[in-house]
Amino acid sequence: MQNTYAIGIDVGGTNTDMGLVRDDAKVVERRSIPTTNYTAIGPYVRDIMTQIESMLAAGDPEKGVGSIALNELTGIGMGAPNGNFYNGCVEWAPNLPMKGVLKFEEEFHKYVDIPVVLSNDANAAAYGEYVYGGARGMNHFIMITLGTGVGSGVVVDGKLVHGFTGTAGELGHNILIPGGRKCSCGRRGCLEAYTSARGIVQTYVELRNEKCTPSNAAQHPEWIAASVPDSEITSKMIGDAANAGDPLAKETYRKVGEWLGLACANACTFSAPQAIFLMGGPTKVGAPLLEPLRESFAANLLNIYQGSCDIHMSQLAANEVAILGAAALINMRK
C-alpha cells in the first residue's frame, strides 16, 4: 500500500518549524523560517508555501518517491498559540509579531485546495500522541505539556475537546490553590504558577532563600551554587541537581509532583480518561518528578477511578512532537 503525506507546521514565537510527515509517523523533511521576520500573514504564508514546495520536490527517497505533488498531500495541519479549530484562524496571539485575527485557512487556500486545520499547540501535541504515539487506540485521554507555561489537550470519544469557544483545554489555568501564587494570566493559584518551568524555579528559589545563608552555603556543595543568582537558575539546572542529589532540588520536584498529581486527579472527575500523558522539558527529570506525582495522583484520585487511569510520558520524540501533532490534526473529524 502506498504511503500518504501531510504537512505539519509548528508556529512558535521565534521560529516556525515545518515538516513533511509520512503516515507511519516519519518526519521525512524539515524546514524552518524565523517567525519574527513577519508582521503580516500574506508574506508569511507565501514563504511557508515556498518551503513546502521545496520539501515536496525533495520527496521521500527512502520510499523511492522522487517528488510529491501539492494536491497529493492529505492536508496541512498547524499548531499555533490561540489557533482556533472552528474558524481556521489564530486570534490575538500575544507572542506573535503578527497581530489581530489571522485567517490562516483562508490564506493557505489561495495556494492549495486541500484541508487546512488549526488548533493550539498543546491540542496538536495531544492529537499527535493519539494518531502517532502512545495514545493510539485510546478514545479518552489528556495531554499536559510543561514548559514556559502549562498547556493541555483533552480527548473525549476520540476527538479533541474544543468547546463552545474553540479554546477548551486550558488546564494550566485551573485554579489549584485558591488565593495562591500569582500566575502569568493575572489570577492566582493556577496550576501553571506551580508546575511550569517558571513555577519550578520559583519553588527552588524560595527553598534556597529559606535554607541557604552565607555561612552554610559552603557546607552544601550539592546545592546549586549560592553564587548563581536566582534569575539565572533554570528548571533544567534544578532537574540535573535533583538527579545529582541536591535535597532542595529533590524537594522542589517532590512539590511539583504533588501539585501535578492533584491536578491530574481533579481532571479525572471531569472526563474519566484512560491515561494522562506528560511532555515537555521539566518532565525529563524522571523519577524525582514521577514518583511523587504518581503517589499524589493515587492519594487524590476518587475511589471510582482507582486503577482505571495511568500516568504516561509522551512517546513522541521531543523535537518532532510539534510537527507530528500539527500534521495529525488533519485526521480529526470536525
Next chain:
Amino acid sequence: MQNTYAIGIDVGGTNTDMGLVRDDAKVVERRSIPTTNYTAIGPYVRDIMTQIESMLAAGDPEKGVGSIALNELTGIGMGAPNGNFYNGCVEWAPNLPMKGVLKFEEEFHKYVDIPVVLSNDANAAAYGEYVYGGARGMNHFIMITLGTGVGSGVVVDGKLVHGFTGTAGELGHNILIPGGRKCSCGRRGCLEAYTSARGIVQTYVELRNEKCTPSNAAQHPEWIAASVPDSEITSKMIGDAANAGDPLAKETYRKVGEWLGLACANACTFSAPQAIFLMGGPTKVGAPLLEPLRESFAANLLNIYQGSCDIHMSQLAANEVAILGAAALINMRK
C-alpha cells in the same frame, strides 16, 4: 405529525419514580414504587414493567391516544446512581438495597425489544436539559446538581461525557480546597463538602457557633433560633433565613456562591462550555446564592472565556426533571 412516547425511570434510594414522556416534554402519566422493597433485580424490573403497562394502557387522552403498545415506545431511559451508559448496568450503588452489578439493560430486554439506556442521575438531568430544557441547541454545557451530594453532567459536542470508565462528570468530587473539609467520599476539600446541602448546613453551624453565645442569641431574633440544635438545621431553613434577612444565612450562601463560582470557572478551563446550569434544592434560595456565585465566577474566569459562558438555572420543573432526563437519554447516540 404524530407524537412519540418514551419511558423515563428515576431510581432513587427510597422510591423509583417513572413516567410516560411525550416528545414535547410532557409527562403524561406517572407511577412510583418503593425501591427499598427490592433486594433482587428480577422482581424489581418485573414490577416496573407492570407499572409501565399500566401507564401505556392509560394512554394520552389529551392527544386522543387510547392506549400505547410497548413496542411503539422509542425506548426506556433510566437515571440511577452509578448507572453505566456503556454496559447498561448499575454497579455497586451504595444507596440501593440491591447489591453488586445490576444488569438492567439485559433484564428489561427479557420483556421488550426497544432501546434501554442508563446513565447516572446527574448525567440524565443534564441530558434532559439538552433535549427538553434550557440547553436546547447548546452543544457544550455543564449541569451541576446540588442536593444531598453534588453531581454533574458534562455535554461536549452534543454528547454526555462518559469517559473511559463510563463514570465521568463527578465535579462534586473535584478538590477545590486542598486539605480542606472532610468529604463524604473520604477525601478532603471536594466541592461537595462545601456546596451540598450538608456542606451548607456545616457552614451555617460553624458561623453560628462562632457568633452566637447564650448571652447574645436573644438579641438576634433574625438568626435561626439558638434553640434549634445543629442536627436539625436544613439547607432549606438557611435559605429561608437568608431571604428573611438572617446575616449568618446570607453569609453562608455568600460563601457557597464563592466556592461554586470558582468551581464553575475551573470547569471552563476544561470544556469551555456555553453555559453552566444549576439545579437542586439549595439553588432555590435565589439571589443570596446567585449574586455571589456570578461575581465569583467572573472574578475567577480565565480572560479568554470572559463573556462566552453564562450561569443559568435549570428550566425543567423540579418534580419532573429526573423523569424527563431519564427519558432523554434514549436520544443520545452511543
